[in-house]
Amino acid sequence: MMGLGVGLIGSGYMGKCHALAWTSVATVFPDVRRPRLVALADATPELARQQAEAFGFSRGTGDWRDLISDPAIDVVSIAAPNQFHADMAVAALEAGKHVWCEKPMATSLKDATRMRDAARLSGKTAILGYNYIQNPMIRHARKLIAEGRIGDVNHIRLEMDEDYMADPAEPFYWKSEKKSGYGALDDFAVHPLSLLAVLHGRITSVVADMAKPYPDRPANNGGRRNVENHDIAQALFRTELGASGVLMVNRSAWGRKGRIALQIFGSRGSILYDQERMNELQIYMTEDPADLQGYRTILAAPPHPPYREFVPAPGHGLGFNELKVIECHELLQAISGEHDAYVIDFERGLEIERTVHAAAQSLEAGAWINVESISPQ
Amino acid sequence: MMGLGVGLIGSGYMGKCHALAWTSVATVFPDVRRPRLVALADATPELARQQAEAFGFSRGTGDWRDLISDPAIDVVSIAAPNQFHADMAVAALEAGKHVWCEKPMATSLKDATRMRDAARLSGKTAILGYNYIQNPMIRHARKLIAEGRIGDVNHIRLEMDEDYMADPAEPFYWKSEKKSGYGALDDFAVHPLSLLAVLHGRITSVVADMAKPYPDRPANNGGRRNVENHDIAQALFRTELGASGVLMVNRSAWGRKGRIALQIFGSRGSILYDQERMNELQIYMTEDPADLQGYRTILAAPPHPPYREFVPAPGHGLGFNELKVIECHELLQAISGEHDAYVIDFERGLEIERTVHAAAQSLEAGAWINVESISPQ
């Protein structure tokens, strides 16, 4: 008997990452049947055919709707540009397919709500590609927090920083257009918020600031063009469990490449994490003897599932792409009816979107905003 | 001919630190005449005499006013409890002494203003013990920023965290009383603000949050007592030079011991610093070739003044107490009329206090506050 039939829309960076996951998941996880790579859709038939061959899909198509209507396909990976997510996801769900959609969920709260509604109605599995939560070290942090190793969490600091917009000499491009979103706030903040969602819980209120390090940039036509959104954002927040916290994101932070730094403080200890050293987790515990207290650096190892499926030896290191393989495995668990599947589904994804919009509204208001006041509609 | 006559009020932790500075400064710095350690004042004559002998002062006294009126004394070190700073500093200045006062400056903005006014009137040198700015690595950061190595600074993150209030089982004590201040905000925030003052400039507006990790604590009489101020505080801010930033302080941060972490981002690079590794500075510069870009860790060394005065070999490390020796040297420079002396005087100290009060007011207002709106009176 054959495994699930897979369709992939988009074969750029994230599409390739999905393809690697689909092609590797059964090799890595012994409990998984090998998926059938049925069809790949991209902008043109030629590109689609070429990438289908490279990635091992049976056929390529220039029309994503053709892919969605293929009865051989059970699950659709959506790795197309953000503005298409909503239409593709809704169409796929309506066609009775499971959906694995890259983040950000959508470019408007309205679209995100539409996607959530379609998922509810279809009864199919619909998840978002928040792969950072799949890191065995993040799962381990989650387990340690749940065990009470750091006591009751009372303070959280979240940072996400890269430097791909840091060069003021870089010409204006679409990422700086207002219609592409708030800037760093929706580009980045969703990632640490996904981590917060699995490690702690929801944000209830927020006050934010956003800043432009460079007010304008060289335009392609020779002059200069005003930057329309914000490469830097920061917010103070409170959570449903009573913690205070700070969220900081910056896509023009020279020197930071893939930093997602967490500091989680509790009544009995604390946990630190930095995505740039994704195979390490630090914990401080007051249960240690006084003269032996200190942050211990735990290396990714077999006791931290599902690390063992990749390498049986500790400390050998997983990579960014392998988080997608784990996510793919969780998706397959969810599809097969496993209720504990560890994913950000469209319900939780919508919650994250609402938090982002609440932060943006707080800036306009110059005051704290309750996330609940942001209508999911 | 003899050096300056020194009086020291207070012989606890910070008093001892001043004593070490006064006794070491001429040994370390060849351009300094050895100061005369004239008198030490403490709560009782017995304690004062005992400590005077231990620290090498000629006499001890139970009355600080007696010390201030001693004509053999030229400069007064104030390391007494915070609530006495204002009276002592004003009295010393009025008696024509130079003043070296520990931070925080005072327990009210009114007192801090009174101290500033007395300093203005006296024409004497009056500085605050913001020793962290004296670290050769902080001075080096200042030089590198001034040279434009990281370009125009556009974003700053400041953290100061310790864990001495982190244990919820610790009984209530005076630090949790409202009358001792806002909590972490004035206890800690002044330190990163002093660093901001020398590395960048003034904060112009701020919105803050403050939190209590533990609403009450065991009372000495057996029951529980409500905590009256906040062990955690965070603020968003903007600076006079157009940077955005975040200030975070937490005195109940398990695992943090003496952390003062700076992240300073500019248009051409960034600088990182952590007081827990006070002999290191990290810098990222886009002037490096693309395939060689990365944070470099600079170890404290002779090219970073005044490290060389302590050890001629690089990488051997200064300690916290030695920052006070450097501060003492700067004080002596200031007293001898050196206009470039690198200190936080009472003028700048008052600015720092105003920022702290602006942050506190923003919490009450639930909105941004302009620091200028905080009357120094």
Add this chain to the structure above:
Amino acid sequence: MMGLGVGLIGSGYMGKCHALAWTSVATVFPDVRRPRLVALADATPELARQQAEAFGFSRGTGDWRDLISDPAIDVVSIAAPNQFHADMAVAALEAGKHVWCEKPMATSLKDATRMRDAARLSGKTAILGYNYIQNPMIRHARKLIAEGRIGDVNHIRLEMDEDYMADPAEPFYWKSEKKSGYGALDDFAVHPLSLLAVLHGRITSVVADMAKPYPDRPANNGGRRNVENHDIAQALFRTELGASGVLMVNRSAWGRKGRIALQIFGSRGSILYDQERMNELQIYMTEDPADLQGYRTILAAPPHPPYREFVPAPGHGLGFNELKVIECHELLQAISGEHDAYVIDFERGLEIERTVHAAAQSLEAGAWINVESISPQ
């Protein structure tokens, strides 16, 4: 037209790693035709069939000779136990297949020599699975050294440490038998020696020590059994380029998980690397201004080939398994006649084996040994 036909012998840990590489290589590298996964051989037909299905091979077989005689197979991956490497590799080469053999090359110098001779005779590509050299950061180190960034290399320290034999309560098993080899010396030393081979050059003379942290271990039958080889080894060495160095390996080093630490000192700088942080490289260069000198930490990024093929964004991190994908790509380059393919072939592999045996002989001799004196026969 179809890609190369692949046969895999062995489906344990390293077999799985090969399978992942074969299934991913064409997805990652756009210049590669998708290989055909023809057959997988393992100890029993049942196991082989099951693993073939899981890993995506067309068929499974319980007889590796059957696999080697399959005309649809062009290249054979050997991931079987070490004692079979020689027979399998020689048979495959004699059958006109290319060979990709896991390290260590063989369990005797005689066998290794036999493999080298068969490779010479066949004219086929025959490489060893020294995957650590494939890390983009190691390649980058190689480029930086070749560019003269650290000047002439004069001193090298190599360490490889894990702790899988560190527990004295672990029962005796085959790794402690004399017939399995010298112990840490051949188990581990070949890895740093492979790195030395690509980063610097050959070792010419050596003096070694080997030690047993635990002279005996619990035997399965209830008593205790003497440990017959050495879990710790260290050697002083000289290289053909005139550098001095130290090689240290320890498989009972509590706390070390996958450490392979390099320190390479030259006349103008130095380079540091640790496999446990495999996405980082540190370099110190005297070409930096004096007050800015320090080790810079370079994160894996697109300027370090072939990182870009995996992720276009810097600092996102590769994992241990992905090094095998790179190695697979280099193997394909070699097979297609690319003379610069970056691999450890059987010639260089034999050199590494000779160095290991020279170290062992120096212990018996209690004196320095010239590697040239170790006959490849």
Add this chain to the structure above:
Amino acid sequence: MMGLGVGLIGSGYMGKCHALAWTSVATVFPDVRRPRLVALADATPELARQQAEAFGFSRGTGDWRDLISDPAIDVVSIAAPNQFHADMAVAALEAGKHVWCEKPMATSLKDATRMRDAARLSGKTAILGYNYIQNPMIRHARKLIAEGRIGDVNHIRLEMDEDYMADPAEPFYWKSEKKSGYGALDDFAVHPLSLLAVLHGRITSVVADMAKPYPDRPANNGGRRNVENHDIAQALFRTELGASGVLMVNRSAWGRKGRIALQIFGSRGSILYDQERMNELQIYMTEDPADLQGYRTILAAPPHPPYREFVPAPGHGLGFNELKVIECHELLQAISGEHDAYVIDFERGLEIERTVHAAAQSLEAGAWINVESISPQ
């Protein structure tokens, strides 16, 4: 009643370090009577007088024998050039003074033996300035090892590296002359050996290599001059407690400034230390739960004596100079008859010298040497 009378010979770098210790010790340690700084001797009367005033000594003298014969002096600090150590120490001991002599002990084994004999005969306290052992983190490591936290120690790696001889363009100076010693071996190795002495025990046998990164250097007269000793040395060793180990020293190691790195492996854990981060200690313990094992970084803090005497708050950091203050305190303890004083006395110092000479002899012999075979005469 007054404290001990102190004489100091030499007012260069280490003399200044002694002066700082003598002037600070009573301020830091409450159990110490303030010493009297009686006299300072240096090369000329002028220099001596000037430095005496700067450092707070009552008088200066150009004749060290005059200082030694001063009845007001009880203890003599020797911080003069190495070749004078033996004559000064022996003379001081014969005059009934206690002696605090900088390392290295002497420039020949014969001189070192003479010093040891004089110390024995005098019955006075005679210690060497091995200040690195005084670091609270080293003492803490010693306590943890003694408690069995890492089990039985079976392997040790010691490194000491700096880069003050790393520049090949630096002109030849006396450090490269044969008569100044073996080079890095006696310049550096004594430091890690002092740490080994307090943390573990004696070395019993050794085989060493020494290397010259630069065979010649620019001579002052314009040509080039052959380097006569070795800037790099490494040795394999065995200890009296059955551990194997490696000792590596390099004074031309670009990038290393004050590195003294220790790796100590035992049957239940391991300890790491690096002098460049002298306020940190790392320990790995198998007594931790499996999923929580990792190196923990312990910051210097009040539970690590005598840190508390310097600062009551944890994580604030001691500096290199403060180790000398601790050493001074231990010296005072020893003088007052405290048998547990934690110092390297002339007996142990001679042991360290013998080990260094054994290493040097092993190079000539091209074979292992027993340290016992090195006659202390």
